Amino acid sequence: MRNGERHQRIAYLGPEASFTYLATKSLFPNEELEAFSTIPECIEAVSEEKVDLAVVPLENTIEGTVTLTIDYLYHEADLYIVGDCLSKIQQHLMVHKNQKDNWQSIEEIYSHPHALAQCHKYLYYRFSSVPLQRYSSTSAAAKLVSENPDRCIAAIGNVSSAEKYDLEIVQKNIHDFQFNHTRFLVLSKSNTRLPVDHSEGKAKTTLMITLPVNVSGALHQVLSVFAWRKLDLSKIESRPLKTGLGEYFFIMDVHADENGAMMKGAMEELAALGCNVKSLGTYYTFLTRE
């Protein structure tokens, strides 16, 4: 928020204390945040201008089917990416404060099934005989623990869940893969750019490219367009359009501004090759405060 302006309204994938909330709060500490319960609801909120921006997970999350974000952006909504950020997905073991000295004899552990899976090795080596209870979200699990001060049970979740429900974190960072990050996108109805005060230097453009036909080497030809111009790709992912029929689209992140001469040339050539190219905008990666 800049001086004299109203607070921006930011939709995020809830519930409150979710990993998306953590990322959104870090990006927009002074704005008005509103939780929605699904990715499509977040996308529609910004599409219908009920909010100014929406923050949704793109990759590797426990909270949403990530392909839903891509499919909605490709098939449904006319939105732009105005920023992205990477957040560490850190899972902690937490108990009620009354139980903080008893945590080594926990009788049950509650969390979202995906969070339990992410902590598989820790749970296997440390609590192999303790029953795991599957819950609809990590924060719902934390809430349950907070409501049962007399039971020696634990939840697995993030710092924000522990704070919201006043739980004691007794083991930090119990997830298996330490380099695990989730990427979040900031979506807007207009192709503007967020004011950059703490971002990584390079501008990035996300393209969705449909190949004209599924011929051997078509992707190679598409990449040639970027390669000889020394335009660097930081992500490429194929998605089937109609499974089994050999039609694909590709999501690519290119480290360049869509208004630059090289990118304009590349996009014109892709169109001339018969590709359908949709730019989701040029934006910067925001650094989250951790």
Add this chain to the structure above:
Amino acid sequence: MRNGERHQRIAYLGPEASFTYLATKSLFPNEELEAFSTIPECIEAVSEEKVDLAVVPLENTIEGTVTLTIDYLYHEADLYIVGDCLSKIQQHLMVHKNQKDNWQSIEEIYSHPHALAQCHKYLYYRFSSVPLQRYSSTSAAAKLVSENPDRCIAAIGNVSSAEKYDLEIVQKNIHDFQFNHTRFLVLSKSNTRLPVDHSEGKAKTTLMITLPVNVSGALHQVLSVFAWRKLDLSKIESRPLKTGLGEYFFIMDVHADENGAMMKGAMEELAALGCNVKSLGTYYTFLTRE
């Protein structure tokens, strides 16, 4: 199972009546299926030879974080893919049989948050004022409905959940994207091939390739190795090795046998270019019975 042999034991990502169960049952109708509660547990079961094979989702599922499968295969387990299959993810609205004439006045709808998200448009247009209740799995939601014959409530889930809990499907295929499929992998400890009686014709090889350095055009160079040999790719996906540091590995599906002359040549050249190449094996896509 062939005549005279023991039943094979197949691990799958549960709970029973999950989408993975449906795919596994279709692939192995006569074998002994065993549910595990997380993807890592399925992978370890086959790795430690507690079971013969494991079936896990790779893409676009509501049951597991898909990247967990890729990360475990890359970083942890020494397993091979011996088959894959594509299954339609079909979501249905189901009620207790006592309530089958009252379903238009449902008071609450229960399901996994991701399944609710997949049916967003149907729910928005048809039941916008009905509260949605998030549950840990679609089959847990079906179980709840089956235990409350007097309440006018519904669950969203697959055919198998309806059958298991004897519910009435009152609206079929209420998911937003009709071409939605999930891909499942069949994993084995040995690089054998499943006997093919009902598969798509072409052999496929999955490679995990780490680029030597993150230079502009390195991926293009890698694809050249496949393109001039007319080796067709049906999937490519980049995954960060250490986020922010610009190191990637790529998962590629190539329509060719790893023992063929062209593939051997391609893999030797990739190694000569400084790439780290790991083949997860050559296999066929099984057609599921629907």
